[in-house]
Amino acid sequence: MNTNAQGVFKSGPASEWTLERISRMTAQEIKQLRDNAERLNEPAVAALCTEALSGQRRAQAKARRTASPRTKARHLVARGKAFEARGVYLQDARTSWGGVRKADGAVVLALWADAVQSAGGRCKYLLWGPNLDGARPWADTPAGLERLAHCKLAVQAGRAEGLLVYGDALEGHLPEEKAHAIRGVDPEVVLTFSVEQSGSEYWAVWGKKSA
Numbered sequence: 001m002n003t004n005a006q007g008v009f010k011s012g013p014a015s016e017w018t019l020e021r022i023s024r025m026t027a028q029e030i031k032q033l034r035d036n037a038e039r040l041n042e043p044a045v046a047a048l049c050t051e052a053l054s055g056q057r058r059a060q061a062k063a064r065r066t067a068s069p070r071t072k073a074r075h076l077v078a079r080g081k082a083f084e085a086r087g088v089y090l091q092d093a094r095t096s097w098g099g100v101r102k103a104d105g106a107v108v109l110a111l112w113a114d115a116v117q118s119a120g121g122r123c124k125y126l127l128w129g130p131n132l133d134g135a136r137p138w139a140d141t142p143a144g145l146e147r148l149a150h151c152k153l154a155v156q157a158g159r160a161e162g163l164l165v166y167g168d169a170l171e172g173h174l175p176e177e178k179a180h181a182i183r184g185v186d187p188e189v190v191l192t193f194s195v196e197q198s199g200s201e202y203w204a205v206w207g208k209k210s211a
Contacts, residue, residue, distance in 0.1 A: 037049065078185070098147060111163065126201060138177035144176070148202070155197060193205055
């Protein structure tokens with residue numbers, strides 16, 4: 001863990017951390033930032049982290065209360081079966097979140113439905129981000145590195161397909177790593193998107209750009 005101020009706040013000085021910015025991070029990333037802020041005597045940043053975590057817990061509790069009505073109307077199947085229906089056989093049925101279709105070389109990726117961000121008719125989803133300061137350990141696992149390889153292939157191909165996974169997230173973990181519950185995949189909804197690299201992150205982007 002990097003404990004010097006320049007390393008911890010490598011995205012900018014402590015004064016640039018806002019509640020809105022921190023709230024976009026995962027719970028695990030927020031906890032890591034709070035730990036670093038406390039070590040560096042940045043109480044304002046630490047307080048914002050605590051507030052962001054509280055907001056996420058409230059949002060997750062609300063999502064769990066409304067999860068069943070949202071998924072009851074859908075015919076959900078296991079992730080492996082959903083991929084097989086698209087002509088893709090996962091390398092590891094338990095951990096893989098994507099694969100390549102042999103018929104045409106298309107990349108097909110699973111996306112956690114509740115993590116899709118939308119604004120102005122355009123949607124985006126963080127497919128992979130680096131494990132900075134230990135905040136995203138999944139990125140360095142075999143499954144995470146497999147996802148990174150698929151992202152690079154999709155960038156080269158210019159497009160990819162996506163399947164939406166429904167379930168209940170587990171605080172402090174990326175859903176790709178561990179979830180409170182995975183209810184299944186809606187095989188009838190297939191997204192088509194481009195994969196864009198932003199710095200060291202890879203994002204799925206689709207829909208119309210806002211004017």
